[in-house]
Amino acid sequence: MEGLKVSKANLTVYIHPSKSNQVSQAVLRELSSLLFTFSEIVDGVVLAYDVNSLDTCAKILPGVHPYFGVKLKVNFLLFSPKPNTLLEGKVVKLTQESIHVVVLGFSAAVIAEKDIREEFVWKMKKGQEVYASRSNKRHVIKVGTMIRFSVKSFDEEILHVYGSLIPEHTGSIYWLDKNLEVVSHADRSEKKKRIQPERIVLEQDVVDGELSTLDIAQKKTSAKRQKHSEDS
Amino acid sequence: MVGVRVSNKEEFPVMEKGGYSDSQLVSHFKGLLVAVTTGDRENYDELVGYLHPKKNLSPDEVAVLVTTLKALSGAVSFIDSFHHESLLFAVSRMSLWNYGTEVMDALLELIVSLAASNGKYIDWCLEMLVKHFVPPFYIFDSLKQENGIDRKNKVLSRVHAALKDIADLVPLAPLRLSPIVVQNMPSVFSNEPETVMYVENMLKLESGAVGETVGSTMLPALVDRLLELDVEIGWDGILQEDTRGIFDMELEDICKFTDEDENFDSMSEMLNRKNLQGNLVVQKLDSLIVLAFLHLESCQSSGRLAEVFDILLPSFQRTVLNAYNSKFTQFVMFYACALDPEGCGVKYAMVLADVFSCDVNPPITRMSAVAYLASYLSRAKFLSAAMVTTIIQSLVDWCYAYCKLRDFDMNPRAHQVFYSGCQAIMYILCFRLRSLMDIPRLKLQLLNMPMEAIWKHKLSPLKVCLPTVVVEFLRQAKAAQLFMASDSFVFNDVLESDLSKAYGGMDRLDMFFPFDPCLLKKSESYIRPHFVRWSKVRTTYDDDIDEVSDNDSEVSDDDFVGRNTEEIIDDDDMVVTVEDLDFNPDLNKMSITPKSSLKYGMRMPARIRPSTSPESL
Structure with missing residues (x-):
């Protein structure tokens, strides 16, 4: 899945003087207030943080309340879906008009009928509403299916994703992966060379991204995407 | 688009006959909604017209309404908050309480x-649902009837189910729900049924599917509301009246009239005499506290009490602990502790002791904490003697360390925290000394405490603390031979001295005993079994063993492990005759009730009035 990244940030957290005897606790509290909210500074929704180092010196601000700025280095796990990134999520509700998906267990996504490609048709199957592919009988989306979809837009306040199933390489992950595997066995060595590691660099306060397990996961996804686009 | 417009004219009549399929209708509605953006509002306005609330709908109208709502839910992605404002407004004015289940379901969908x-x-949407927690005012009366209760269940179960549905689809919705619920809470001045019903729903949310997320907000919000109501009730106005009003009146005394009805009559009579506002607030507070108690009980039976207590405790520390004049709200904590003495009960005492001994806290917080601690340890029937001794030990140690470091003369203002600590020790011992002395191990521990050094220190706590408490303590200490008091203190039976006033400060924390008997009628009945009344405390000098209480004493099963049954503080045998109390006129010493109320015979007011007697203002 795309849209996830780890980034290193150099931050200065300003702490109220009353918390001077419990700085690390106060720092963690400040950082926790960022969780599950979109932060413009790091350009993403903070899902987790890990404090790397805490500067023992702090700068005291002059003023009525002498807040003091503690410098620290933090690793953030960010969720920042951009248009056309591919997300994965579980279908929680399906009607003819829309497919409702929950991504990573917290972000709601909705795919409206007009954003579902012609290939899929709405059907009632055994009393359950499904979207089934016309071309591949086994490609079915129903409640509980994990699907891959592309992002149309992202509401940063509510963390609501407007998704789309228009691109060819979207749909039920189970089906997509199964059908990709067949191809990938054929000419794996050739593909491998072409994959470029995606390095993530955050803007503003954030220094260069580290290649982490997440990045590697991302590489794989993009590799699959490449493969698939060739197939189709 | 044109095709849609042409067919619109006869759309609704056909629909009623079921001439259109669902999907056709939905696509028609979509076209109709899109048409608005291009300026064609005619059909749209007609649609909005169907949604406007009307009274006494005919079955046909109901059918149209249901179909319209269902089709609209299919076309939601085409609703635009700017172009379709009137549609949203019409929907927001619809109330589930006015319709049958069919319309309810369609609207919720x-x-x-x-x-x-x-x-x-x-x-x-969340706000719309939260608004349904309370029915429109004109329905309230009908809710008392049988079908009213049925209707209430129908609406509220659906509202909560809808909230859960939304949470399933939008996992972060509960986070947004909490502030909405808190903001929509009825004000302090709204009437009792409304507030009670809203709070019922809040508690239902707390224990419901979304409770994990919203729970941390609901209970603190309720406690804050209780506190707001609590401080609305002033002692001042009530105490100025000569006659015994509801707050003056000891519920214990009321219970002496064995006839329940008589009780109630005298109570309501009193209520009528009071100013109306005050009474309404009292009743409302009482009902809400009972709701909170019931909720705690249900939490206990579902095994969530510890979890809930962990939410309540910080909220108590943040608001109630520092609130001036809190009289009843703290009983929520008391009851939670009573339900789980080993877990919550001990934790509560420990936290209060920590707040007191931690010197970063402001003096007023520490004094308040120790006042709570003293009152709690004295009144809670469910605490073990060993536990009480541990806390006394920590208080004594703290006070001893304090005087050892300071070689100053008496100064009530400067050492107020110390004096409050000393008074707490004395107060707890007034209630507990006898029971502690009866257990050899604890007796030894008590005797080994460096208490005498504290009392005899130059800071002279015995002169500064409340004379009533000091006199009673000295009397009991003497009888128990806890130590030999060399000075004799002559207080002339005064309730308070200038010195105690001085250390108590503006807030009169010297006279603050938060867990004095609860005067709210309904809540009191829940508290009673877990509560120690002064009149039932057996003191060390109380040697004339009360045959009456010995013969019929019910053994309290939860405390004072290892004690003889005869010596256990008498249980909730509330029907005490006046004569019983007359045996021991010295009991008056533990009461700091204004003189005016003492003229009612020798009846011992078991209550030690909180810091709010008129003199303090």
């Missing part, structure tokens, strides 16, 4: 679809 379709509407 629309709300849920709307919430899930677009992030913009989520707050709007």
